[in-house]
Amino acid sequence: MCTTEELPISQLNKLYTMNVTFEKRNRVSRQKRLEQSRRLNQCPLCRDVQYKNLWYAPDSRLAQLIDVHHDKISTRLCPACDMQNRGVYEGVLDIKHIPEREYDHVVSIILHEAMRDYGDNPQHRLLDFYDHEEGYMVTATSAAMIYRIGQKIKSEFKSCEMQSQYQHEPYPLQMTRIAFAPNESF
Numbered sequence: 001m002c003t004t005e006e007l008p009i010s011q012l013n014k015l016y017t018m019n020v021t022f023e024k025r026n027r028v029s030r031q032k033r034l035e036q037s038r039r040l041n042q043c044p045l046c047r048d049v050q051y052k053n054l055w056y057a058p059d060s061r062l063a064q065l066i067d068v069h070h071d072k073i074s075t076r077l078c079p080a081c082d083m084q085n086r087g088v089y090e091g092v093l094d095i096k097h098i099p100e101r102e103y104d105h106v107v108s109i110i111l112h113e114a115m116r117d118y119g120d121n122p123q124h125r126l127l128d129f130y131d132h133e134e135g136y137m138v139t140a141t142s143a144a145m146i147y148r149i150g151q152k153i154k155s156e157f158k159s160c161e162m163q164s165q166y167q168h169e170p171y172p173l174q175m176t177r178i179a180f181a182p183n184e185s186f
C-alpha cells in the first residue's frame with residue numbers, strides 16, 4: 001500500500017474532499033441531534049413522562065425512545081401523583097343502593113371504563129373506591145373519567161337515576177351521583 005506522499009495530487013485532492021465531506025456530514029448530524037434533543041420531565045413515583053405538556057405512560061413509545069445521553073430529563077411529580085399525595089381529586093362518583101347481585105357487575109364497569117380511560121391518558125386514574133353507609137364512593141384524578149363511568153353505569157342500568165354537576169370554583173370537581181331504586185329487581 002502506498003503512503004500519502006506517494007499518492008498523485010489528484011488522489012490527494014479526492015481524499016481531502018472525502019474527508020471534508022465526512023466532517024461536514026458529522027457536523028450536520030451533530031447539529032441535527034442537538035436540534036432534536038428534547039426537554040422531558042419524568043415523575044419519580046409513577047415514571048410517567050411529560051413532553052410538551054402531555055404526559056405519557058412509562059411503557060409508551062415516547063418514553064421508550066428517550067435517549068438518556070441526549071434528551072434533557074428533569075424530575076417532576078406528575079399531577080396525578082401530586083393529587084394522590086395531597087389526598088385531593090377531580091371527580092367523585094357516589095353510587096347508592098346497588099343491588100347486591102349487581103355489585104360485581106357495577107365494579108367491573110367501573111374498572112373497565114377506568115382502564116380504558118387510563119389507556120388514553122395515563123393521568124386519568126382511579127384514586128379510591130370505598131363503601132359508605134348506603135353505597136359506594138369512587139374518586140378519580142379526572143372529572144371526565146368519573147362522568148364517563150357514570151354514563152356507562154346509567155346506560156347499563158336504565159332505571160337508575162343519575163345526576164351530575166361540575167364546579168370550577170373553589171376547585172374543579174365533577175360530582176356524579178347514581179341511585180338505584182331501593183330493592184329494585186332486574
Ligand SMILES: [Zn+2]
Binds near residue numbers: 046048079080
Ligand atoms: Zn406520577
